[in-house]
Amino acid sequence: MxxxxxxxxxxxxxxxxxxxxxxxxxxxxxxxxxxxxxxxxxxxxxxxxxxxxxxxxxxxxxxxxxxxxxxxxxxxxxxxxxxxxxxxxxxxxxxxxxxxxxxxxxxxxxxxxxxxxxxxxxxxxxxxxxxxxxxxxxxxxxxxxxxxxxxxxxxxxxxxxxxxxxxxxxxSLYPNLASRRIRIMAGPHTDRLEGESLSDLFSQTFEISNASDRMGYRLNSKALALRDKRELLSSGVTYGTIQLPADGQPIILMADHGTTGGYPIIGHVASVDLPLLAQLKPGEQIRFEEISMQQAQHLLLEQEQEINRLKQGVKLKYES
Structure with a gap:
Protein backbone atom coordinates (compact mmCIF):
# COMPACT_ATOMS: atom_id res chain seq x y z
CA MET A 1 0.00 0.00 0.00
CA SER A 172 14.72 31.99 -4.06
CA LEU A 173 12.85 30.41 -7.00
CA TYR A 174 9.59 30.60 -5.09
CA PRO A 175 7.62 33.87 -4.89
CA ASN A 176 7.45 36.02 -1.80
CA LEU A 177 3.98 35.14 -0.48
CA ALA A 178 3.79 38.45 1.39
CA SER A 179 3.58 40.28 -1.95
CA ARG A 180 0.20 41.49 -3.13
CA ARG A 181 1.32 42.75 -6.54
CA ILE A 182 -0.01 40.75 -9.49
CA ARG A 183 1.46 41.52 -12.90
CA ILE A 184 -0.99 41.35 -15.79
CA MET A 185 -1.02 41.84 -19.55
CA ALA A 186 -3.75 43.66 -21.43
CA GLY A 187 -6.54 41.48 -22.78
CA PRO A 188 -8.41 41.68 -26.10
CA HIS A 189 -11.12 43.85 -24.53
CA THR A 190 -9.10 46.08 -22.21
CA ASP A 191 -9.68 48.97 -24.58
CA ARG A 192 -13.44 48.64 -24.01
CA LEU A 193 -13.03 49.96 -20.46
CA GLU A 194 -14.09 53.53 -19.82
CA GLY A 195 -11.15 55.86 -19.23
CA GLU A 196 -11.64 56.10 -15.46
CA SER A 197 -12.14 52.34 -15.15
CA LEU A 198 -8.99 51.68 -17.16
CA SER A 199 -7.10 53.85 -14.69
CA ASP A 200 -8.82 52.12 -11.75
CA LEU A 201 -7.74 48.70 -13.02
CA PHE A 202 -4.13 49.60 -12.22
CA SER A 203 -4.56 52.04 -9.36
CA GLN A 204 -7.20 50.64 -7.02
CA THR A 205 -7.08 47.72 -4.61
CA PHE A 206 -9.13 44.57 -5.23
CA GLU A 207 -10.29 42.24 -2.48
CA ILE A 208 -10.65 38.51 -3.06
CA SER A 209 -14.26 37.57 -2.36
CA ASN A 210 -15.46 34.73 -0.12
CA ALA A 211 -17.19 33.37 -3.22
CA SER A 212 -13.78 32.42 -4.68
CA ASP A 213 -12.77 28.81 -5.32
CA ARG A 214 -10.64 26.62 -7.59
CA MET A 215 -12.70 27.73 -10.60
CA GLY A 216 -12.17 31.45 -10.13
CA TYR A 217 -11.39 34.31 -7.79
CA ARG A 218 -14.17 36.88 -7.65
CA LEU A 219 -12.88 40.34 -6.79
CA ASN A 220 -14.61 43.11 -4.87
CA SER A 221 -13.78 46.71 -5.75
CA LYS A 222 -15.18 49.87 -7.17
CA ALA A 223 -17.06 48.51 -10.19
CA LEU A 224 -15.34 48.77 -13.55
CA ALA A 225 -17.43 50.04 -16.47
CA LEU A 226 -17.28 49.31 -20.19
CA ARG A 227 -17.80 52.04 -22.77
CA ASP A 228 -18.60 49.37 -25.39
CA LYS A 229 -21.27 46.98 -24.11
CA ARG A 230 -21.85 44.93 -27.24
CA GLU A 231 -22.35 41.22 -26.59
CA LEU A 232 -19.45 38.93 -27.43
CA LEU A 233 -19.17 35.46 -28.83
CA SER A 234 -17.74 32.93 -26.40
CA SER A 235 -13.99 32.50 -26.76
CA GLY A 236 -11.24 30.37 -25.27
CA VAL A 237 -9.97 31.21 -21.80
CA THR A 238 -7.06 30.03 -19.69
CA TYR A 239 -5.71 30.03 -16.14
CA GLY A 240 -5.21 33.68 -15.24
CA THR A 241 -7.74 35.15 -17.68
CA ILE A 242 -9.45 38.19 -16.11
CA GLN A 243 -13.11 38.50 -17.11
CA LEU A 244 -15.48 41.37 -16.46
CA PRO A 245 -19.14 40.38 -15.97
CA ALA A 246 -22.06 42.81 -16.08
CA ASP A 247 -21.75 43.79 -12.39
CA GLY A 248 -18.31 45.30 -13.05
CA GLN A 249 -16.52 43.06 -10.52
CA PRO A 250 -13.62 41.16 -12.19
CA ILE A 251 -13.20 37.39 -12.04
CA ILE A 252 -9.77 35.76 -12.36
CA LEU A 253 -10.06 32.24 -13.76
CA MET A 254 -8.16 29.62 -11.77
CA ALA A 255 -7.12 25.98 -12.24
CA ASP A 256 -10.62 24.46 -12.62
CA HIS A 257 -11.88 27.16 -15.00
CA GLY A 258 -14.19 26.30 -17.87
CA THR A 259 -12.83 26.10 -21.38
CA THR A 260 -14.71 29.07 -22.91
CA GLY A 261 -16.36 32.23 -21.70
CA GLY A 262 -18.44 35.08 -23.09
CA TYR A 263 -17.52 37.88 -20.69
CA PRO A 264 -15.12 40.61 -21.88
CA ILE A 265 -11.48 39.71 -21.18
CA ILE A 266 -9.72 42.73 -19.67
CA GLY A 267 -6.39 41.11 -18.84
CA HIS A 268 -4.29 38.00 -18.27
CA VAL A 269 -2.17 37.29 -15.22
CA ALA A 270 1.49 36.71 -16.13
CA SER A 271 2.39 33.03 -15.70
CA VAL A 272 5.16 33.79 -13.21
CA ASP A 273 2.62 35.33 -10.82
CA LEU A 274 0.07 32.49 -10.93
CA PRO A 275 1.75 30.69 -7.99
CA LEU A 276 1.45 33.82 -5.84
CA LEU A 277 -2.17 34.28 -6.91
CA ALA A 278 -2.95 30.64 -6.07
CA GLN A 279 -1.72 31.17 -2.50
CA LEU A 280 -3.94 34.17 -1.77
CA LYS A 281 -6.96 33.80 0.52
CA PRO A 282 -10.45 35.34 0.55
CA GLY A 283 -10.36 38.71 2.25
CA GLU A 284 -6.83 39.51 1.07
CA GLN A 285 -6.21 42.48 -1.19
CA ILE A 286 -4.22 42.71 -4.41
CA ARG A 287 -3.18 45.36 -6.91
CA PHE A 288 -2.51 44.90 -10.61
CA GLU A 289 0.59 46.08 -12.43
CA GLU A 290 0.60 46.13 -16.22
CA ILE A 291 3.48 44.52 -18.11
CA SER A 292 3.91 43.67 -21.77
CA MET A 293 3.73 40.23 -23.35
CA GLN A 294 7.48 40.45 -24.00
CA GLN A 295 8.21 41.23 -20.35
CA ALA A 296 6.03 38.33 -19.20
CA GLN A 297 7.77 35.95 -21.59
CA HIS A 298 11.18 37.12 -20.41
CA LEU A 299 10.24 36.59 -16.74
CA LEU A 300 8.94 33.11 -17.49
CA LEU A 301 12.05 32.20 -19.48
CA GLU A 302 14.28 33.32 -16.61
CA GLN A 303 12.26 31.20 -14.18
CA GLU A 304 12.45 28.12 -16.42
CA GLN A 305 16.21 28.54 -16.73
CA GLU A 306 16.54 28.60 -12.94
CA ILE A 307 14.34 25.50 -12.66
CA ASN A 308 16.52 23.67 -15.19
CA ARG A 309 19.64 24.56 -13.19
CA LEU A 310 17.95 23.24 -10.06
CA LYS A 311 17.06 19.98 -11.82
CA GLN A 312 20.65 19.45 -12.86
CA GLY A 313 21.89 20.09 -9.32
CA VAL A 314 19.36 17.67 -7.81
CA LYS A 315 20.25 15.04 -10.40
CA LEU A 316 23.88 15.17 -9.28
CA LYS A 317 22.86 14.71 -5.63
CA TYR A 318 20.88 11.58 -6.43
CA GLU A 319 23.67 10.18 -8.60
CA SER A 320 26.39 10.77 -6.01
Missing part, protein backbone atom coordinates in the same frame (compact mmCIF):
# COMPACT_ATOMS: atom_id res chain seq x y z
CA UNK A 2 1.16 3.57 0.57
CA UNK A 3 -0.71 6.01 2.79
CA UNK A 4 -3.93 5.84 4.80
CA UNK A 5 -5.91 9.01 5.51
CA UNK A 6 -6.52 9.48 9.24
CA UNK A 7 -7.93 13.00 8.87
CA UNK A 8 -8.53 14.60 5.46
CA UNK A 9 -7.95 18.26 6.30
CA UNK A 10 -10.20 21.02 5.00
CA UNK A 11 -9.68 20.36 1.28
CA UNK A 12 -6.99 17.88 0.29
CA UNK A 13 -6.94 16.53 -3.25
CA UNK A 14 -4.62 14.53 -5.47
CA UNK A 15 -3.25 16.85 -8.17
CA UNK A 16 -0.65 16.84 -10.92
CA UNK A 17 0.05 19.39 -13.66
CA UNK A 18 -3.33 18.92 -15.29
CA UNK A 19 -5.32 17.24 -18.01
CA UNK A 20 -4.03 18.75 -21.24
CA UNK A 21 -5.34 18.30 -24.79
CA UNK A 22 -9.06 17.98 -24.07
CA UNK A 23 -10.26 21.56 -23.74
CA UNK A 24 -11.82 21.40 -27.20
CA UNK A 25 -14.17 18.78 -25.74
CA UNK A 26 -15.05 21.00 -22.78
CA UNK A 27 -12.75 19.21 -20.30
CA UNK A 28 -10.91 21.64 -17.98
CA UNK A 29 -7.16 21.32 -17.47
CA UNK A 30 -7.49 21.42 -13.64
CA UNK A 31 -4.37 20.25 -11.78
CA UNK A 32 -2.47 22.02 -9.03
CA UNK A 33 -3.42 25.59 -8.24
CA UNK A 34 0.23 26.36 -7.46
CA UNK A 35 1.97 24.45 -10.23
CA UNK A 36 5.38 25.83 -9.32
CA UNK A 37 5.22 24.44 -5.78
CA UNK A 38 4.22 21.02 -7.11
CA UNK A 39 6.97 21.05 -9.74
CA UNK A 40 9.62 22.01 -7.21
CA UNK A 41 8.50 19.35 -4.75
CA UNK A 42 8.79 16.68 -7.41
CA UNK A 43 12.17 17.98 -8.55
CA UNK A 44 13.48 17.77 -4.98
CA UNK A 45 12.64 14.05 -4.99
CA UNK A 46 14.08 13.38 -8.44
CA UNK A 47 10.56 12.73 -9.78
CA UNK A 48 8.99 13.72 -13.05
CA UNK A 49 7.68 17.25 -12.53
CA UNK A 50 4.12 16.15 -13.29
CA UNK A 51 3.94 13.29 -10.76
CA UNK A 52 0.79 13.28 -8.64
CA UNK A 53 0.94 14.79 -5.15
CA UNK A 54 -1.51 15.96 -2.50
CA UNK A 55 -2.62 19.59 -2.54
CA UNK A 56 -3.56 20.80 0.94
CA UNK A 57 -5.73 23.88 1.46
CA UNK A 58 -5.76 25.90 4.70
CA UNK A 59 -5.24 22.82 6.88
CA UNK A 60 -3.38 19.68 5.91
CA UNK A 61 -4.37 16.03 6.38
CA UNK A 62 -3.08 13.43 8.81
CA UNK A 63 -1.57 10.47 6.95
CA UNK A 64 -0.25 7.12 8.15
CA UNK A 65 2.51 5.61 6.01
CA UNK A 66 2.04 1.89 5.50
CA UNK A 67 5.58 1.62 4.14
CA UNK A 68 8.71 3.77 4.30
CA UNK A 69 8.93 6.59 1.79
CA UNK A 70 10.61 9.87 0.87
CA UNK A 71 8.50 13.01 0.76
CA UNK A 72 8.99 16.72 0.14
CA UNK A 73 6.60 19.45 1.30
CA UNK A 74 6.44 22.74 -0.57
CA UNK A 75 4.17 25.77 -0.92
CA UNK A 76 3.03 27.66 2.14
CA UNK A 77 4.00 26.55 5.63
CA UNK A 78 1.21 24.51 7.20
CA UNK A 79 3.61 23.47 9.99
CA UNK A 80 4.15 19.81 9.12
CA UNK A 81 5.04 17.26 11.80
CA UNK A 82 6.24 13.68 11.60
CA UNK A 83 5.25 11.59 14.60
CA UNK A 84 4.60 14.81 16.49
CA UNK A 85 7.98 16.40 15.72
CA UNK A 86 8.29 19.44 13.45
CA UNK A 87 9.93 18.74 10.09
CA UNK A 88 11.45 21.02 7.47
CA UNK A 89 9.95 21.96 4.15
CA UNK A 90 11.72 22.22 0.80
CA UNK A 91 13.90 19.16 1.33
CA UNK A 92 13.67 15.36 1.10
CA UNK A 93 12.26 13.84 4.31
CA UNK A 94 12.45 10.16 5.16
CA UNK A 95 9.24 8.74 6.63
CA UNK A 96 9.51 5.31 8.27
CA UNK A 97 6.87 2.60 8.08
CA UNK A 98 3.92 3.49 10.36
CA UNK A 99 5.05 7.12 10.48
CA UNK A 100 2.26 9.68 10.87
CA UNK A 101 2.45 12.98 8.99
CA UNK A 102 0.26 15.79 10.31
CA UNK A 103 -0.17 19.53 9.78
CA UNK A 104 -1.30 22.71 11.43
CA UNK A 105 -3.14 25.44 9.58
CA UNK A 106 -2.28 28.42 7.39
CA UNK A 107 -1.38 31.61 9.21
CA UNK A 108 -0.23 34.86 7.62
CA UNK A 109 0.90 34.16 4.07
CA UNK A 110 -0.36 31.51 1.70
CA UNK A 111 -2.98 28.79 2.00
CA UNK A 112 -1.77 25.80 -0.05
CA UNK A 113 0.93 23.22 0.61
CA UNK A 114 1.96 20.23 -1.50
CA UNK A 115 3.01 16.80 -0.25
CA UNK A 116 5.11 15.13 -2.92
CA UNK A 117 6.07 11.46 -2.71
CA UNK A 118 9.02 9.67 -4.28
CA UNK A 119 7.74 8.33 -7.60
CA UNK A 120 4.31 9.93 -7.18
CA UNK A 121 0.93 8.55 -6.12
CA UNK A 122 -0.81 5.63 -7.80
CA UNK A 123 -4.35 6.73 -8.62
CA UNK A 124 -6.03 5.97 -11.96
CA UNK A 125 -5.10 7.97 -15.03
CA UNK A 126 -8.14 9.72 -16.50
CA UNK A 127 -7.51 11.27 -19.91
CA UNK A 128 -3.79 11.13 -19.21
CA UNK A 129 -3.87 12.81 -15.81
CA UNK A 130 -4.36 11.86 -12.15
CA UNK A 131 -5.61 15.36 -11.24
CA UNK A 132 -8.83 15.69 -9.26
CA UNK A 133 -11.58 17.71 -10.95
CA UNK A 134 -14.29 17.71 -8.28
CA UNK A 135 -17.03 19.41 -10.32
CA UNK A 136 -16.76 16.66 -12.90
CA UNK A 137 -16.09 13.87 -10.35
CA UNK A 138 -12.99 13.02 -12.36
CA UNK A 139 -9.51 11.84 -11.40
CA UNK A 140 -7.82 11.63 -8.02
CA UNK A 141 -9.55 9.36 -5.50
CA UNK A 142 -13.12 8.85 -6.73
CA UNK A 143 -13.10 12.33 -8.25
CA UNK A 144 -13.39 14.04 -4.88
CA UNK A 145 -11.42 15.47 -1.97
CA UNK A 146 -9.77 13.00 0.37
CA UNK A 147 -11.90 11.51 3.14
CA UNK A 148 -11.06 9.55 6.25
CA UNK A 149 -10.13 5.97 5.42
CA UNK A 150 -8.87 6.59 1.88
CA UNK A 151 -5.86 4.47 0.98
CA UNK A 152 -3.48 5.48 -1.79
CA UNK A 153 -0.59 3.44 -3.14
CA UNK A 154 2.85 4.70 -4.14
CA UNK A 155 4.00 4.22 -7.70
CA UNK A 156 7.57 3.45 -6.58
CA UNK A 157 9.12 1.80 -3.56
CA UNK A 158 11.96 3.49 -1.75
CA UNK A 159 15.35 2.15 -2.80
CA UNK A 160 18.14 1.37 -0.37
CA UNK A 161 20.48 4.30 0.28
CA UNK A 162 17.74 6.91 -0.23
CA UNK A 163 16.81 7.43 3.39
CA UNK A 164 19.31 10.14 4.41
CA UNK A 165 19.53 13.58 2.83
CA UNK A 166 21.19 16.58 4.40
CA UNK A 167 20.35 19.28 1.88
CA UNK A 168 17.42 21.57 1.19
CA UNK A 169 16.34 23.67 -1.76
CA UNK A 170 17.15 27.36 -2.05
CA UNK A 171 13.70 28.95 -2.00
Missing amino acids: GISVIKPGLLSTVQDLGRWGFQRYGVPVSGAMDRLALRLGNIILGNDEADAAIECTWTGPSLRFDREQLIAITGTNLFPKLNGEEIAMWKPIYVPKDGVLSFGKAEDNGCRAYICFYGGLDVPLVLGSRATYMNGKMGGVNGQALVKGNQISFLKSLQSGQSVFNWSMDC
Whole structure:
Protein backbone atom coordinates (compact mmCIF):
# COMPACT_ATOMS: atom_id res chain seq x y z
CA MET A 1 0.00 0.00 0.00
CA GLY A 2 1.16 3.57 0.57
CA ILE A 3 -0.71 6.01 2.79
CA SER A 4 -3.93 5.84 4.80
CA VAL A 5 -5.91 9.01 5.51
CA ILE A 6 -6.52 9.48 9.24
CA LYS A 7 -7.93 13.00 8.87
CA PRO A 8 -8.53 14.60 5.46
CA GLY A 9 -7.95 18.26 6.30
CA LEU A 10 -10.20 21.02 5.00
CA LEU A 11 -9.68 20.36 1.28
CA SER A 12 -6.99 17.88 0.29
CA THR A 13 -6.94 16.53 -3.25
CA VAL A 14 -4.62 14.53 -5.47
CA GLN A 15 -3.25 16.85 -8.17
CA ASP A 16 -0.65 16.84 -10.92
CA LEU A 17 0.05 19.39 -13.66
CA GLY A 18 -3.33 18.92 -15.29
CA ARG A 19 -5.32 17.24 -18.01
CA TRP A 20 -4.03 18.75 -21.24
CA GLY A 21 -5.34 18.30 -24.79
CA PHE A 22 -9.06 17.98 -24.07
CA GLN A 23 -10.26 21.56 -23.74
CA ARG A 24 -11.82 21.40 -27.20
CA TYR A 25 -14.17 18.78 -25.74
CA GLY A 26 -15.05 21.00 -22.78
CA VAL A 27 -12.75 19.21 -20.30
CA PRO A 28 -10.91 21.64 -17.98
CA VAL A 29 -7.16 21.32 -17.47
CA SER A 30 -7.49 21.42 -13.64
CA GLY A 31 -4.37 20.25 -11.78
CA ALA A 32 -2.47 22.02 -9.03
CA MET A 33 -3.42 25.59 -8.24
CA ASP A 34 0.23 26.36 -7.46
CA ARG A 35 1.97 24.45 -10.23
CA LEU A 36 5.38 25.83 -9.32
CA ALA A 37 5.22 24.44 -5.78
CA LEU A 38 4.22 21.02 -7.11
CA ARG A 39 6.97 21.05 -9.74
CA LEU A 40 9.62 22.01 -7.21
CA GLY A 41 8.50 19.35 -4.75
CA ASN A 42 8.79 16.68 -7.41
CA ILE A 43 12.17 17.98 -8.55
CA ILE A 44 13.48 17.77 -4.98
CA LEU A 45 12.64 14.05 -4.99
CA GLY A 46 14.08 13.38 -8.44
CA ASN A 47 10.56 12.73 -9.78
CA ASP A 48 8.99 13.72 -13.05
CA GLU A 49 7.68 17.25 -12.53
CA ALA A 50 4.12 16.15 -13.29
CA ASP A 51 3.94 13.29 -10.76
CA ALA A 52 0.79 13.28 -8.64
CA ALA A 53 0.94 14.79 -5.15
CA ILE A 54 -1.51 15.96 -2.50
CA GLU A 55 -2.62 19.59 -2.54
CA CYS A 56 -3.56 20.80 0.94
CA THR A 57 -5.73 23.88 1.46
CA TRP A 58 -5.76 25.90 4.70
CA THR A 59 -5.24 22.82 6.88
CA GLY A 60 -3.38 19.68 5.91
CA PRO A 61 -4.37 16.03 6.38
CA SER A 62 -3.08 13.43 8.81
CA LEU A 63 -1.57 10.47 6.95
CA ARG A 64 -0.25 7.12 8.15
CA PHE A 65 2.51 5.61 6.01
CA ASP A 66 2.04 1.89 5.50
CA ARG A 67 5.58 1.62 4.14
CA GLU A 68 8.71 3.77 4.30
CA GLN A 69 8.93 6.59 1.79
CA LEU A 70 10.61 9.87 0.87
CA ILE A 71 8.50 13.01 0.76
CA ALA A 72 8.99 16.72 0.14
CA ILE A 73 6.60 19.45 1.30
CA THR A 74 6.44 22.74 -0.57
CA GLY A 75 4.17 25.77 -0.92
CA THR A 76 3.03 27.66 2.14
CA ASN A 77 4.00 26.55 5.63
CA LEU A 78 1.21 24.51 7.20
CA PHE A 79 3.61 23.47 9.99
CA PRO A 80 4.15 19.81 9.12
CA LYS A 81 5.04 17.26 11.80
CA LEU A 82 6.24 13.68 11.60
CA ASN A 83 5.25 11.59 14.60
CA GLY A 84 4.60 14.81 16.49
CA GLU A 85 7.98 16.40 15.72
CA GLU A 86 8.29 19.44 13.45
CA ILE A 87 9.93 18.74 10.09
CA ALA A 88 11.45 21.02 7.47
CA MET A 89 9.95 21.96 4.15
CA TRP A 90 11.72 22.22 0.80
CA LYS A 91 13.90 19.16 1.33
CA PRO A 92 13.67 15.36 1.10
CA ILE A 93 12.26 13.84 4.31
CA TYR A 94 12.45 10.16 5.16
CA VAL A 95 9.24 8.74 6.63
CA PRO A 96 9.51 5.31 8.27
CA LYS A 97 6.87 2.60 8.08
CA ASP A 98 3.92 3.49 10.36
CA GLY A 99 5.05 7.12 10.48
CA VAL A 100 2.26 9.68 10.87
CA LEU A 101 2.45 12.98 8.99
CA SER A 102 0.26 15.79 10.31
CA PHE A 103 -0.17 19.53 9.78
CA GLY A 104 -1.30 22.71 11.43
CA LYS A 105 -3.14 25.44 9.58
CA ALA A 106 -2.28 28.42 7.39
CA GLU A 107 -1.38 31.61 9.21
CA ASP A 108 -0.23 34.86 7.62
CA ASN A 109 0.90 34.16 4.07
CA GLY A 110 -0.36 31.51 1.70
CA CYS A 111 -2.98 28.79 2.00
CA ARG A 112 -1.77 25.80 -0.05
CA ALA A 113 0.93 23.22 0.61
CA TYR A 114 1.96 20.23 -1.50
CA ILE A 115 3.01 16.80 -0.25
CA CYS A 116 5.11 15.13 -2.92
CA PHE A 117 6.07 11.46 -2.71
CA TYR A 118 9.02 9.67 -4.28
CA GLY A 119 7.74 8.33 -7.60
CA GLY A 120 4.31 9.93 -7.18
CA LEU A 121 0.93 8.55 -6.12
CA ASP A 122 -0.81 5.63 -7.80
CA VAL A 123 -4.35 6.73 -8.62
CA PRO A 124 -6.03 5.97 -11.96
CA LEU A 125 -5.10 7.97 -15.03
CA VAL A 126 -8.14 9.72 -16.50
CA LEU A 127 -7.51 11.27 -19.91
CA GLY A 128 -3.79 11.13 -19.21
CA SER A 129 -3.87 12.81 -15.81
CA ARG A 130 -4.36 11.86 -12.15
CA ALA A 131 -5.61 15.36 -11.24
CA THR A 132 -8.83 15.69 -9.26
CA TYR A 133 -11.58 17.71 -10.95
CA MET A 134 -14.29 17.71 -8.28
CA ASN A 135 -17.03 19.41 -10.32
CA GLY A 136 -16.76 16.66 -12.90
CA LYS A 137 -16.09 13.87 -10.35
CA MET A 138 -12.99 13.02 -12.36
CA GLY A 139 -9.51 11.84 -11.40
CA GLY A 140 -7.82 11.63 -8.02
CA VAL A 141 -9.55 9.36 -5.50
CA ASN A 142 -13.12 8.85 -6.73
CA GLY A 143 -13.10 12.33 -8.25
CA GLN A 144 -13.39 14.04 -4.88
CA ALA A 145 -11.42 15.47 -1.97
CA LEU A 146 -9.77 13.00 0.37
CA VAL A 147 -11.90 11.51 3.14
CA LYS A 148 -11.06 9.55 6.25
CA GLY A 149 -10.13 5.97 5.42
CA ASN A 150 -8.87 6.59 1.88
CA GLN A 151 -5.86 4.47 0.98
CA ILE A 152 -3.48 5.48 -1.79
CA SER A 153 -0.59 3.44 -3.14
CA PHE A 154 2.85 4.70 -4.14
CA LEU A 155 4.00 4.22 -7.70
CA LYS A 156 7.57 3.45 -6.58
CA SER A 157 9.12 1.80 -3.56
CA LEU A 158 11.96 3.49 -1.75
CA GLN A 159 15.35 2.15 -2.80
CA SER A 160 18.14 1.37 -0.37
CA GLY A 161 20.48 4.30 0.28
CA GLN A 162 17.74 6.91 -0.23
CA SER A 163 16.81 7.43 3.39
CA VAL A 164 19.31 10.14 4.41
CA PHE A 165 19.53 13.58 2.83
CA ASN A 166 21.19 16.58 4.40
CA TRP A 167 20.35 19.28 1.88
CA SER A 168 17.42 21.57 1.19
CA MET A 169 16.34 23.67 -1.76
CA ASP A 170 17.15 27.36 -2.05
CA CYS A 171 13.70 28.95 -2.00
CA SER A 172 14.72 31.99 -4.06
CA LEU A 173 12.85 30.41 -7.00
CA TYR A 174 9.59 30.60 -5.09
CA PRO A 175 7.62 33.87 -4.89
CA ASN A 176 7.45 36.02 -1.80
CA LEU A 177 3.98 35.14 -0.48
CA ALA A 178 3.79 38.45 1.39
CA SER A 179 3.58 40.28 -1.95
CA ARG A 180 0.20 41.49 -3.13
CA ARG A 181 1.32 42.75 -6.54
CA ILE A 182 -0.01 40.75 -9.49
CA ARG A 183 1.46 41.52 -12.90
CA ILE A 184 -0.99 41.35 -15.79
CA MET A 185 -1.02 41.84 -19.55
CA ALA A 186 -3.75 43.66 -21.43
CA GLY A 187 -6.54 41.48 -22.78
CA PRO A 188 -8.41 41.68 -26.10
CA HIS A 189 -11.12 43.85 -24.53
CA THR A 190 -9.10 46.08 -22.21
CA ASP A 191 -9.68 48.97 -24.58
CA ARG A 192 -13.44 48.64 -24.01
CA LEU A 193 -13.03 49.96 -20.46
CA GLU A 194 -14.09 53.53 -19.82
CA GLY A 195 -11.15 55.86 -19.23
CA GLU A 196 -11.64 56.10 -15.46
CA SER A 197 -12.14 52.34 -15.15
CA LEU A 198 -8.99 51.68 -17.16
CA SER A 199 -7.10 53.85 -14.69
CA ASP A 200 -8.82 52.12 -11.75
CA LEU A 201 -7.74 48.70 -13.02
CA PHE A 202 -4.13 49.60 -12.22
CA SER A 203 -4.56 52.04 -9.36
CA GLN A 204 -7.20 50.64 -7.02
CA THR A 205 -7.08 47.72 -4.61
CA PHE A 206 -9.13 44.57 -5.23
CA GLU A 207 -10.29 42.24 -2.48
CA ILE A 208 -10.65 38.51 -3.06
CA SER A 209 -14.26 37.57 -2.36
CA ASN A 210 -15.46 34.73 -0.12
CA ALA A 211 -17.19 33.37 -3.22
CA SER A 212 -13.78 32.42 -4.68
CA ASP A 213 -12.77 28.81 -5.32
CA ARG A 214 -10.64 26.62 -7.59
CA MET A 215 -12.70 27.73 -10.60
CA GLY A 216 -12.17 31.45 -10.13
CA TYR A 217 -11.39 34.31 -7.79
CA ARG A 218 -14.17 36.88 -7.65
CA LEU A 219 -12.88 40.34 -6.79
CA ASN A 220 -14.61 43.11 -4.87
CA SER A 221 -13.78 46.71 -5.75
CA LYS A 222 -15.18 49.87 -7.17
CA ALA A 223 -17.06 48.51 -10.19
CA LEU A 224 -15.34 48.77 -13.55
CA ALA A 225 -17.43 50.04 -16.47
CA LEU A 226 -17.28 49.31 -20.19
CA ARG A 227 -17.80 52.04 -22.77
CA ASP A 228 -18.60 49.37 -25.39
CA LYS A 229 -21.27 46.98 -24.11
CA ARG A 230 -21.85 44.93 -27.24
CA GLU A 231 -22.35 41.22 -26.59
CA LEU A 232 -19.45 38.93 -27.43
CA LEU A 233 -19.17 35.46 -28.83
CA SER A 234 -17.74 32.93 -26.40
CA SER A 235 -13.99 32.50 -26.76
CA GLY A 236 -11.24 30.37 -25.27
CA VAL A 237 -9.97 31.21 -21.80
CA THR A 238 -7.06 30.03 -19.69
CA TYR A 239 -5.71 30.03 -16.14
CA GLY A 240 -5.21 33.68 -15.24
CA THR A 241 -7.74 35.15 -17.68
CA ILE A 242 -9.45 38.19 -16.11
CA GLN A 243 -13.11 38.50 -17.11
CA LEU A 244 -15.48 41.37 -16.46
CA PRO A 245 -19.14 40.38 -15.97
CA ALA A 246 -22.06 42.81 -16.08
CA ASP A 247 -21.75 43.79 -12.39
CA GLY A 248 -18.31 45.30 -13.05
CA GLN A 249 -16.52 43.06 -10.52
CA PRO A 250 -13.62 41.16 -12.19
CA ILE A 251 -13.20 37.39 -12.04
CA ILE A 252 -9.77 35.76 -12.36
CA LEU A 253 -10.06 32.24 -13.76
CA MET A 254 -8.16 29.62 -11.77
CA ALA A 255 -7.12 25.98 -12.24
CA ASP A 256 -10.62 24.46 -12.62
CA HIS A 257 -11.88 27.16 -15.00
CA GLY A 258 -14.19 26.30 -17.87
CA THR A 259 -12.83 26.10 -21.38
CA THR A 260 -14.71 29.07 -22.91
CA GLY A 261 -16.36 32.23 -21.70
CA GLY A 262 -18.44 35.08 -23.09
CA TYR A 263 -17.52 37.88 -20.69
CA PRO A 264 -15.12 40.61 -21.88
CA ILE A 265 -11.48 39.71 -21.18
CA ILE A 266 -9.72 42.73 -19.67
CA GLY A 267 -6.39 41.11 -18.84
CA HIS A 268 -4.29 38.00 -18.27
CA VAL A 269 -2.17 37.29 -15.22
CA ALA A 270 1.49 36.71 -16.13
CA SER A 271 2.39 33.03 -15.70
CA VAL A 272 5.16 33.79 -13.21
CA ASP A 273 2.62 35.33 -10.82
CA LEU A 274 0.07 32.49 -10.93
CA PRO A 275 1.75 30.69 -7.99
CA LEU A 276 1.45 33.82 -5.84
CA LEU A 277 -2.17 34.28 -6.91
CA ALA A 278 -2.95 30.64 -6.07
CA GLN A 279 -1.72 31.17 -2.50
CA LEU A 280 -3.94 34.17 -1.77
CA LYS A 281 -6.96 33.80 0.52
CA PRO A 282 -10.45 35.34 0.55
CA GLY A 283 -10.36 38.71 2.25
CA GLU A 284 -6.83 39.51 1.07
CA GLN A 285 -6.21 42.48 -1.19
CA ILE A 286 -4.22 42.71 -4.41
CA ARG A 287 -3.18 45.36 -6.91
CA PHE A 288 -2.51 44.90 -10.61
CA GLU A 289 0.59 46.08 -12.43
CA GLU A 290 0.60 46.13 -16.22
CA ILE A 291 3.48 44.52 -18.11
CA SER A 292 3.91 43.67 -21.77
CA MET A 293 3.73 40.23 -23.35
CA GLN A 294 7.48 40.45 -24.00
CA GLN A 295 8.21 41.23 -20.35
CA ALA A 296 6.03 38.33 -19.20
CA GLN A 297 7.77 35.95 -21.59
CA HIS A 298 11.18 37.12 -20.41
CA LEU A 299 10.24 36.59 -16.74
CA LEU A 300 8.94 33.11 -17.49
CA LEU A 301 12.05 32.20 -19.48
CA GLU A 302 14.28 33.32 -16.61
CA GLN A 303 12.26 31.20 -14.18
CA GLU A 304 12.45 28.12 -16.42
CA GLN A 305 16.21 28.54 -16.73
CA GLU A 306 16.54 28.60 -12.94
CA ILE A 307 14.34 25.50 -12.66
CA ASN A 308 16.52 23.67 -15.19
CA ARG A 309 19.64 24.56 -13.19
CA LEU A 310 17.95 23.24 -10.06
CA LYS A 311 17.06 19.98 -11.82
CA GLN A 312 20.65 19.45 -12.86
CA GLY A 313 21.89 20.09 -9.32
CA VAL A 314 19.36 17.67 -7.81
CA LYS A 315 20.25 15.04 -10.40
CA LEU A 316 23.88 15.17 -9.28
CA LYS A 317 22.86 14.71 -5.63
CA TYR A 318 20.88 11.58 -6.43
CA GLU A 319 23.67 10.18 -8.60
CA SER A 320 26.39 10.77 -6.01
